[in-house]
Amino acid sequence: MVPRGKMANVTDRSTAPSFVLLTSGGIDGRRVASILHRSGILYDLVLIAHPRRKKGRRSFLSYLPIWIRDHLAGFYLLRRLRQRKFPSYPVRGKFCGRVNSRRLKNYLSDLAPDYIIMMGGGILDDETIQMATQGVLNVHPALLPWVRGVGVLLHSVARQIPLGATGHFIDPGIDTGAIIARYKLPVLADEQLGQIKKKSQRLCCAIMIDLVRQAHEGFILKGEPQTEKHDLCTTMPTEDKQRITECIKNGEAARLYTADFKGGTEKIEDGTTLLEQYANFLDDETSV
Structure with missing residues (x-):
């Protein structure tokens, strides 16, 4: 087991490993994004659509509800109307369409992360997995x-x-x-x-x-x-x-x-x- 140290402070991106948080917008992804941000761990946020685009529907219309949810989540009025916690992400994210899309792969290729933090969004194909030089981290809710x-x-x-x-x-x-x-x-x-x-x-x-x-x-x-x-x-x-x-x-x-x-x-x-x-x-x- 890897030994643990104290919670890290903000570290220069040039010396620390680079992370991409990949999420479809679930509450656990938001929680992890918030905790990492408050812990001083820098990362790039990438939002993806979990369901595949339905045949016959235009891409924009297919992803519009998800885009609205992820970009308007922080409005105080919306939170009050729904009477529930609905926080925005602590950093600005980029929406890259559905999982394993060419748009997502091109963006990950530009970022060239050391690690991808997987927080929901579907099953990654081998090409997407290879975008992370050190690997894609995931937590499975059972004992493997x-x-x-x-x-x-x-x-x-x-x-x-x-x-x-x-x-x-x-x-x-x-x-x-x-x-x-x-x-x-x-x-x-x-x-x-x-x-x-x-x-x-x-x-x-x-x-x-x-x-x-x-x-x-x-x-x-x-x-x-x-x-x-x-x-x-x-x-x-x-x-x-x-x-x-x-x-x-x-x-x-x-x-x-x-x-x-x-x-x-x-x-x-x-x-x-x-x-x-x-x-x-x-x-x-x-x-x-």
Whole structure:
């Protein structure tokens, strides 16, 4: 595991590694963008559209709603009308259309980043991945390689794997990239599914911030290739969802957290310390 230091101050771009934050505009992407900015870590913000453009629709019309959302998000009046937190990004971003578009690749080629911070937006193709000289960072909301794909929280319980999150490099496969760090999600016996999901999101953000901060401070992020192969998780049938949700209500997720789980040769750390380390950032209303 890479050692941790203190939170870095603003560093000259000429000496620090360069980062591109690639996001489709989700709340976690906004949270990470805000925390990195307040931590003095410089990055370029690139906004992309998650859904592919529908056949027969013009590109501008297809992306217009997303453009409006991302550029008008900071208006105070809009926030008041919706009566919810809807923060703008702390830095000016560039909208580059859909994921893997030629426009996106050309812009990334001009930026030539050391790292791409992936915070939602779809599956990257190999050409886009190669734009980052040191790699594309991603956090998967489950323990790899045992639980990959979608709906991983419920699938973890179904497969009797502790809930957790994995920081890894992205490769052309689906959640098959080299693993940098893995953390178990601390779950209490009385926590319900909604609370667990929110805590899982916080852990994923904390892991990403920690990895970026380490790279920013000069540590080399090294990943261990995944040697085990497990089936890809797909959408779970409704009956199974209800059954697993009931198991979680009865404390199954908490039991898995405290159970002795030894997966592979790499250590799986407890996420409690990491959540506490970044609690002030994650709890700050300006970061959500």
